[in-house]
Amino acid sequence: MTDAVNDMPGRGSAYPRLNSTLRHALLIAVCIVMIYPILWMLSGSLRPASELFGGEAGLIPSQVTLSAYPDGWFGLQVTFGRFFANSLIISVLATIGNVLAASLVAYAFARLRFAGQNFWFALMLGTLMLPYHVTLIPQYVLFRELGWVNTWLPLIVPKYFAVDAFFIFLMVQFFRGIPRELDEAARMDGCSAWRIYRKIILPLSMPVLATAAIFSFIWTWEDFFGPLIYISEMENYTVQLGLRSFIDSSGTSSWNELFAMSILSLVPIFLIFLFFQRLLIEGIATTGMKR
Amino acid sequence: MATTIQLNSVEKRYGAHDVIRGIDLDIKPGAFTVFVGPSGCGKSTLLRMIAGLESISGGDLMIDGARMNDVAAARRGIAMVFQSYALYPHMSVYKNLAFGLETAGYKRKEIQQRVNDAAATLQITDYLHRKPKALSGGQRQRVAIGRSIVRDPKIFLFDEPLSNLDAELRVQMRVEITKLHERLGNTMIYVTHDQVEAMTMADQIVVLRGGKVMQAGSPLELYNEPANQFVAGFLGSPKMNFAPVRVADGGAVTLDRHRIEVNRPLQVAPGEDLTLGIRPEHIGIGEGPGQTLGEAQVDLVEHLGGSTVLHVRPQFGHEPLTVVLPGQHTCRTGDVVTLRIDPADCHFFDGEGRAIRG
Amino acid sequence: MSAYDAIEGGKSAARPETSGWLARAIHRNGAGYLFLAPWLIGFFCLTLGPALVSLYLSFTDFDLLTSPEFVGAQNYVRMVTADAKFAAAIRVTLVYVALSVPLKLAFALAIAMVLNRGMRALPAYRAIFYLPSLLGTSVAIAVLWRQLFAADGFVNSLLATVGIEGPSWISNPNYSLYTLVVLSVWQFGSPMIIFLAGLRQIPADMYEAASLDGASSRRQFLRITLPLLSPVIFFNVVIQTIEAFKAFTPAFIISGGSGGPINSTLFYTLYLYQEAFSYFRMGYASALAWVLVIIIAIFTAFSFLTTKYWVHYDD
Numbered sequence: 001m002t003d004a005v006n007d008m009p010g011r012g013s014a015y016p017r018l019n020s021t022l023r024h025a026l027l028i029a030v031c032i033v034m035i036y037p038i039l040w041m042l043s044g045s046l047r048p049a050s051e052l053f054g055g056e057a058g059l060i061p062s063q064v065t066l067s068a069y070p071d072g073w074f075g076l077q078v079t080f081g082r083f084f085a086n087s088l089i090i091s092v093l094a095t096i097g098n099v100l101a102a103s104l105v106a107y108a109f110a111r112l113r114f115a116g117q118n119f120w121f122a123l124m125l126g127t128l129m130l131p132y133h134v135t136l137i138p139q140y141v142l143f144r145e146l147g148w149v150n151t152w153l154p155l156i157v158p159k160y161f162a163v164d165a166f167f168i169f170l171m172v173q174f175f176r177g178i179p180r181e182l183d184e185a186a187r188m189d190g191c192s193a194w195r196i197y198r199k200i201i202l203p204l205s206m207p208v209l210a211t212a213a214i215f216s217f218i219w220t221w222e223d224f225f226g227p228l229i230y231i232s233e234m235e236n237y238t239v240q241l242g243l244r245s246f247i248d249s250s251g252t253s254s255w256n257e258l259f260a261m262s263i264l265s266l267v268p269i270f271l272i273f274l275f276f277q278r279l280l281i282e283g284i285a286t287t288g289m290k291r
Numbered sequence: 292m293a294t295t296i297q298l299n300s301v302e303k304r305y306g307a308h309d310v311i312r313g314i315d316l317d318i319k320p321g322a323f324t325v326f327v328g329p330s331g332c333g334k335s336t337l338l339r340m341i342a343g344l345e346s347i348s349g350g351d352l353m354i355d356g357a358r359m360n361d362v363a364a365a366r367r368g369i370a371m372v373f374q375s376y377a378l379y380p381h382m383s384v385y386k387n388l389a390f391g392l393e394t395a396g397y398k399r400k401e402i403q404q405r406v407n408d409a410a411a412t413l414q415i416t417d418y419l420h421r422k423p424k425a426l427s428g429g430q431r432q433r434v435a436i437g438r439s440i441v442r443d444p445k446i447f448l449f450d451e452p453l454s455n456l457d458a459e460l461r462v463q464m465r466v467e468i469t470k471l472h473e474r475l476g477n478t479m480i481y482v483t484h485d486q487v488e489a490m491t492m493a494d495q496i497v498v499l500r501g502g503k504v505m506q507a508g509s510p511l512e513l514y515n516e517p518a519n520q521f522v523a524g525f526l527g528s529p530k531m532n533f534a535p536v537r538v539a540d541g542g543a544v545t546l547d548r549h550r551i552e553v554n555r556p557l558q559v560a561p562g563e564d565l566t567l568g569i570r571p572e573h574i575g576i577g578e579g580p581g582q583t584l585g586e587a588q589v590d591l592v593e594h595l596g597g598s599t600v601l602h603v604r605p606q607f608g609h610e611p612l613t614v615v616l617p618g619q620h621t622c623r624t625g626d627v628v629t630l631r632i633d634p635a636d637c638h639f640f641d642g643e644g645r646a647i648r649g
Numbered sequence: 650m651s652a653y654d655a656i657e658g659g660k661s662a663a664r665p666e667t668s669g670w671l672a673r674a675i676h677r678n679g680a681g682y683l684f685l686a687p688w689l690i691g692f693f694c695l696t697l698g699p700a701l702v703s704l705y706l707s708f709t710d711f712d713l714l715t716s717p718e719f720v721g722a723q724n725y726v727r728m729v730t731a732d733a734k735f736a737a738a739i740r741v742t743l744v745y746v747a748l749s750v751p752l753k754l755a756f757a758l759a760i761a762m763v764l765n766r767g768m769r770a771l772p773a774y775r776a777i778f779y780l781p782s783l784l785g786t787s788v789a790i791a792v793l794w795r796q797l798f799a800a801d802g803f804v805n806s807l808l809a810t811v812g813i814e815g816p817s818w819i820s821n822p823n824y825s826l827y828t829l830v831v832l833s834v835w836q837f838g839s840p841m842i843i844f845l846a847g848l849r850q851i852p853a854d855m856y857e858a859a860s861l862d863g864a865s866s867r868r869q870f871l872r873i874t875l876p877l878l879s880p881v882i883f884f885n886v887v888i889q890t891i892e893a894f895k896a897f898t899p900a901f902i903i904s905g906g907s908g909g910p911i912n913s914t915l916f917y918t919l920y921l922y923q924e925a926f927s928y929f930r931m932g933y934a935s936a937l938a939w940v941l942v943i944i945i946a947i948f949t950a951f952s953f954l955t956t957k958y959w960v961h962y963d964d
Contacts (some may be wrong), residue, residue, distance in 0.1 A: 003811055023763055024770070031777045032836065038784075040791045048755025057680070105688040108786065114681025124688065127696055131945060133938040135922055137931050138699035141713070168688065181377035184344050187393030189363035189442070195679040199390070199951055203381045205767060222787045224898045227927055243788040244902065247795075255796060262789035273783055277776050280783065284839050285846035 001160050038266075043071070068266070072257030078234045078247055080261055085241035088268075089265035090238060093218040097159030098167050098216040099209055105162045106171030106196045111183060127165045140229065154230045155220070167212045168284075173210035175201060211283035214276050218269055239265045293321035294355050294368070294445040295477045302349035303336055303502070307550065310336050312502040318480070318495070323472050326482045327489040328525070330497035334482045335450055341480065342371050344475050348421065354446070363489075370439030371448040376431045377643045378423040384434050385409075385419040387484035391442050394461065398466065409437045429460045435473070449481040453488065465492060486526050490514070520566060529571050529600065531638070532612045538566040544639075549585050549607045554634045557647055565647065568638035571600070571615040574630055576622075582634040587612065589626045590606070594619065682707040707936035712929045724936035735937075738920040741826060745916065746750045746893045749833035754885055757837040761844035762874070775842065782838035791902030795819060798899070819903060822913035829914060832899055840885045847881035848874070876961040883960045887952050894945055896920070917941060 019260070040058055047061040047070050073080045084275060108114070109121050143154040162168055178201065186196045224240045231237060234245065246258055273280065293586040294505045296318040303311035309331045339345040340350060342363030352359045358389050359367050378387050388406040397405075410416040413433040432452065439447055449468070453461045457533055469492050472479050483489055487498050490510045497504040498513065498521070506518040511527075517523035536544040536551070538559050543552050546567065559565065575581065587603035588612065601622060602616040614630070621629065639647040676902045682689070707724055709717035725759070728735045736933045748772065760778060764771055800817035806814040859869050873883075898959050900908065900916040909916030921941070925934035 021893070023737075023766070027763060027774050028759075031774065034777060037797055037835075038780075038791055040797075041789075044796075101687040101691075104684050108681050108684035110679040112684060114678040114685070117681065120689075123692065129691070129945070129949065130696070130700070131891075131941055133895075133918065134935075135699035135701050135702075135941050136938065137925055137935050138702035139695060140925075141697070141702075141931075144713075156697050157689065158686065161695060162688040163691045163695050172473075178792070179375060179377065181373045181375050182379060184339075184342075185371070185373060185377035185379070186346065186390075187364045188342065188369065188371045189438075190394040193684070195394060200379060218783065222785065224786065224788055224901070225922075228901075229922075233890065240788040243792060247792065247902070258792060259796075262792045262926055265789045266784055266787060269784060269787070270780075273682070273776075273780060277772075277779075279780065280650070281775065283844055284779075284842045284921055291803065 010187055019244060041259050042263055043243060044254055047256050047266075049254055049256050053244050056119060066252075068256040068260040070255070072246070072261040075254065075257055075261075076234065076242065076249060078237065078242075079237070080242055080264065082235070083237050083239045084238060084264075086152070086223055087238040087240070090155050091217050093152075093156045094159045094220040095213050095216040097156060098162075098164060099213050101160050101162035102167035102171055102203070102212060103202065103209065106168050107193075107201055109168070110172045110175035111196070111201070113178075124165050130168060136137070137230075143230065149230055150232045152231070152236065155223070159216075167216065169207070170212055171208055173286075174205055178204050204225065207282075210276070211279045214272055214279060215283065218272060221268060232279050282288070293476055295320050296446065296478060296480075297353040297356075297638040299353070300350035301340065301347060301352060302335070303333070303340060303345065303385060304348040311340070311348075314392070314502075314504055316497060316504065316507060320325045320495045321470075321476050321478055323492060324478075324480045324495045325489040325493035326480065326497050327484065327486060328505075330484060332499040333502040334484075336459040338371075338450055338480060338482045342369055343367050343369075354567075366632075368445035369448060370442055370446070371450065372417055372439050373433045374454045376423075376436070376452075376455075377632065378431060378434055380423055383420050383422055383435075384415060384426070385401075387423065387434060388419075388438050388441050391438065395442070399632075402533035405441045405443075409441045412440065413437045416570050418595075423477075427500060428456050429464065431455065432460075432464055438467070440475075442470075442564055445477065447475075447479040447632065448532055449479065451483055453479075453483070454485075468492065486528065490526065491589055494536070496526075498525060516646070516648075517568075518639040518646050520568065520646075523568050523638055523640070523646070527570055529615065531568045531570050531615045532574070532610070533568075533640075534567045534610050534612075536565050536639075538563045538565060545591040546584075547607045550632060551632075551637070552582060553637065553639075557639060559647060564642065566640040568640060569632055569636060573636035574612065574614045574632055576601075576614065576616065576628040576630060578629075579631055581631045583631040584632050587630050589624055589628060591624060592620075592622050601628070603630070605630065607615055662670060678692045687753055703935040703938055706932050707939050709932040709935075710930075711932040711935075713931055714929075717932060721934070724933050725940075727933075728936060728940065734816070734915065734920060736910060738908075738915045738917045741908075741913065741915050742917040745826060745830060745833075745896070746890055748827075749830045750886065750889050753829065753834045753837045753889060754840055756834055757841035757885070758844050758878075758882070760837070761848055761868075764841075765845060765848040775845070778841055779838035782836045784899045785836055788898065788902055791899040794828060794832050794899060795903050799826075820910055820913040822909075825910060825913045829896075829899055829903065833893065833896070842891060843881060843885055844878070847878050851877045879960045880962060882954060883952065887949060890948060890952075891945055894918075894941065894948075911914070 016082075036059075041071060043059045043061055046064050046066065047068075048063055049068070105124075109117070109124070114158050139154070139158075143149055146153075148154050148157075181202075182200055183196050184202050191199065202258075222240065223238075224244075226246075227238045227241045237245065243258075243261055246261060298314050298316040299310060299314045302309070302313055314337065326337060328334050336345060340347050343359070343362065347360045347506045352444050354367060378384075379390065382390065385406060389402050391486075392402045392405060401490060406419075413436060415430065415433050415437060415593055416436075418426060418430060423434065425611045426434065432573060451541040451577055452468075453464050456464060463489060468481075481488075481492060493510050495505040495507060496510055500521055504518055505525075506513055506522045513526055517526065520533065528580065531590065538561050539545045540551060540558060541566050542554060542556060543550050544557075544567065545551070551567075557565075557645070567570070574584070585605055585607040587605040589601055589603050591602040593602075596619070597618070598618065599616045601616065601620075602611060603614055604611050610628070641647055706717055708721060709719050709724075711717035718928075761773065764774055781790075798818035799805075802818075803816065805815035816824060818828050855873055856869060857878075861875055862873065895918055896916055899919040900914045900919050901922075904910075904914045904919075908917075908919045917937070918941075921934050921937045924937060926929045
């Protein structure tokens with residue numbers, strides 16, 4: 001499956017008519033359309049607030065200023081620094097939970113034998129398609145009873161119980177590709193199931209663990225709905241909620257600051273994209289990740 | 292003191308599917324036993340049951356007199372070499388060898404000592420710091436064996452360990468494993484589908500088919516006195532020739548009206564149909580001792596240098612026969628030769644394939 | 650494969666041979682269930698339990714503060730007979746799904762086919778096309794979209810340069826939903842990558858044989874590419890449709906949480922959110938959630954039923 005995303009130069013095609021130059025021109029045009037809005041937002045964040053909003057479709061500001069960044073950063077009662085720290089903590093803890101729990105469960109499904117295994121596996125697959133809305137309200141009631149509303153716990157703790165079946169499925173697929181004889185050799189070597197998981201399966205699964213970690217981080221970082229319903233005090237806001245408040249408090253009057261904070265909120269994802277692009281794309285190509 | 296293994300009516304079922312059907316077997320201390328049989332005969336499953344990798348559905352597995360059915364694999368004192376070697380790809384050769392010892396909680400010094408000893412024995416000291424993927428097939432094989440040696444097990448199991456090697460290396464490793472057995476003196480069980488490996492390496496061969504033991508015994512016992520037509524046909528290359536015969540009066544059989552004097556009592560009523568088996572190397576041509584079997588036309592000649600293989604079509608009977616003659620011959624396709632046999636070399640099998648001993 | 654212990658390794662002593670079926674069952678299954686435990690707890694406490702509770706709540710009046718009051722099927726009846734907002738939410742969501750999914754997938758497939766020619770710059774193109782998908786549901790992207798299509802936004806200033814005076818896309822109920830469709834299509838990157846992977850699985854010699862037979866490229870597309878890619882297309886349709894039904898953030902940000910103007914961006918999930926967390930009609934919201942499940946289930950079942958007519962499997 002991995003070579004599905006490797007490049008195969010010289011590959012024949014059914015569509016030889018479109019000549020190469022034309023094709024590149026077309027693709028570059030599409031690229032520009034894709035990227036232009038983001039660049040436009042970046043350039044907007046560098047314009048002075050006085051520059052009439054929107055009237056400008058070009059990318060080059062008449063005057064470059066970085067003032068929108070500090071202004072936006074301190075634009076609310078709570079600084080964006082706090083939001084970033086909150087988002088980072090939540091995302092990191094959620095990611096650890098997801099990878100840990102999903103890998104344990106996936107190991108059970110992929111490698112151990114126990115009564116009812118197929119039944120549980122089918123149930124697990126069944127939850128893949130279940131929209132989270134059906135569990136939303138009782139979960140909210142539950143967390144409210146536990147006194148977890150307005151804390152980060154509802155955003156973090158469920159991940160330690162492998163609620164996102166997607167990651168389990170992803171890892172089961174990968175673990176099944178590891179030769180079973182390695183487990184058996186380890187068993188002959190006296191390993192317990194735990195030690196096989198820890199010393200054989202996990203070290204050999206770094207690619208899938210990294211892929212799961214990256215997606216888990218990005219999805220938690222971008223999550224808006226969870227924080228929206230669970231977190232009410234600005235002290236505890238994530239970046240996404242901070243941005244929402246910023247729209248509400250400033251409207252379009254300080255759009256350059258809004259743009260600046262929006263750009264900053266995308267930076268972590270963009271960095272991950274830069275460094276782990278290959279893992280991301282392989283992850284999608286091999287598993288059909290939703291986005 | 293080496294270890295004994297006993298199987299008493301051992302069975303394996305997957306659901307309603309019987310894979311191993313009541314195997315009784317005695318493995319003597321220090322013996323090199325080879326399980327051999329066609330694919331699907333259950334030889335690997337049986338080995339894995341002894342290893343503890345497959346559960347035992349029925350019967351008892353005894354090692355040194357103790358019942359082992361419910362003892363975890365690691366506590367049976369067994370080491371196993373896998374067909375794919377199953378080296379841990381993320382560990383260096385040293386780590387591969389040390390892993391089992393670390394798991395068992397050995398001290399670092401002791402681990403070092405044992406790994407280095409095993410590496411020296413198998414001449415892999417130079418690669419200790421390499422990862423398995425940087426090794427050749429033969430080197431990986433040695434590491435796999437090394438991993439089993441370091442733990443100083445009572446019993447070694449080999450699951451088709453040479454099938455991934457090229458022919459030359461296979462012969463070489465065959466010799467090395469035999470030597471290893473001679474030096475260590477441990478009880479070893481070796482699974483293969485290759486009857487040459489079985490014949491050359493074994494103290495005891497166990498021929499399996501359909502989850503049952505067809506015959507167990509020393510290589511020459513099985514070769515000389517196969518208990519049934521299956522074993523007779525399975526061991527030996529080229530394969531034993533078979534031809535339908537009918538029992539005649541007076542210690543003879545008829546092969547398509549051609550009478551063969553058996554010279555020994557068959558204890559079968561005249562008129563019964565039997566199968567005659569004769570090994571290719573037990574058929575001669577031209578003048579010589581023994582009984583004339585009739586004439587045959589040569590279809591094909593294979594000159595192997597040390598011997599010559601003839602594929603002939605007898606003028607009696609319909610089945611083509613294979614003949615192996617020692618040395619070199621000038622036979623050509625189309626020649627007509629006279630076949631002769633020594634009745635003592637003939638095997639007879641009844642309608643169910645069981646050998647009939649004189 | 651026999652059972653083996655999760656905690657004990659080779660170090661511990663041999664266990665007693667037989668000690669009843671319970672001990673045996675634990676011995677055989679213990680490790681599996683220990684590793685499965687996180688999921689089992691999560692499944693019962695956070696998925697199955699809550700799902701059943703919400704099914705019950707959907708037949709009640711529940712405002713979070715007083716205990717739920719059983720009202721029979723009233724919530725469902727009201728939804729169908731007396732709730733104009735529900736009708737609007739269904740209409741908006743269906744239009745969104747019906748437009749965004751085919752457009753997005755058509756675009757993804759078209760670009761994947763152009764890229765599937767082993768060009769040297771493929772990784773670069775692929776990465777750029779994928780980036781919007783990844784940034785996807787960020788609030789920042791919704792913010793950007795809001796400004797792109799604002800009355801004095803980027804799109805209108807672009808139109809102004811050619812002398813067209815554009816409407817206020819976001820605040821005009823005739824257009825607001827389409828800005829969200831455009832946003833969805835803009836994120837065609839991830840289905841594109843899945844298409845690319847699928848296209849790579851089609852053996853090149855199949856096209857070569859077809860060319861030798863004189864098949865036109867249009868015919869090759871219809872007779873080779875589409876049939877062989879149909880499992881991937883099917884997969885993408887199902888996944889993207891479910892995702893489209895669940896879309897929330899962009900509509901929330903663009904409409905300021907209202908689903909306006911005039912309910913024109915009232916996505917189903919947005920309406921559900923409003924009922925649950927603005928009006929605290931938790932019983933009604935639970936009923937909405939179950940209707941969403943039913944809609945998605947019907948759609949999925951229907952898709953699977955149609956596969957025998959158009960999805961081609963090798964075996």
